[in-house]
Amino acid sequence: MPENLKFYKTFIDQCKAIDLCIEGNYLLPSLCLIYSGIDAAAWVAYGDIPVKQRFICFVSDFMYKEKSLDPQPIDLYAARCAILHTMTPDSQLSKTNKAVPISYAWGTADLEELKKATDTLMPGELSYLHLNDLSQSFRLGLTLFVKLNGDDEECKKRMKKHYSHLGKEIVADFNKLNV
Secondary structure: OOHHHHHHHHHHHHHHHHHHHHHOOOHHHHHHHHHHHHHHHHHHHHOOOOHHHHHHHHHHHHHHHHOOOOOOHHHHHHHHHHHHHHOOOOOHHHHOOOOOOEEEEOOOOOHHHHHHHHHHHOOOOOEEEEHHHHHHHHHHHHHHHHHHHOOOHHHHHHHHHHOOOOOHHHHHHHHHHOO
């Protein structure tokens, strides 16, 4: 069985879980799944380079090529650290002014309204992001990564190492998704 099929299955499941969390208005679990998904995809893409470097590269090279967002890649990395480590908006990078904290909108919230409200209280202190846009940028980035690197031997080795077993039921489910 091709190693990249295992990778695809893992990320199809990840995206399904993200969708369920977004539909349920579970902001923090959605962000945890997206940021950990970026981490995992970045590892497959770049291997054992420092986490910060590979995360920022994946965002720049794949996600933002397809759907650029307001926060800079370093801001997304700082948000990833904050969410995954403390479930707060504050990271070491934002505390030391090396990244801008992100204010999130989700559900039916209007990003422009969020900007208007928070800029009144904290002008220029935040970056803004709608959860749906982050999810879409992640998916588009994954698609671009696979298109450009799906046959790369080093990536395949990491896929094999990181994503282990697929049973025949999982393969059948995957094939049903792609009919």
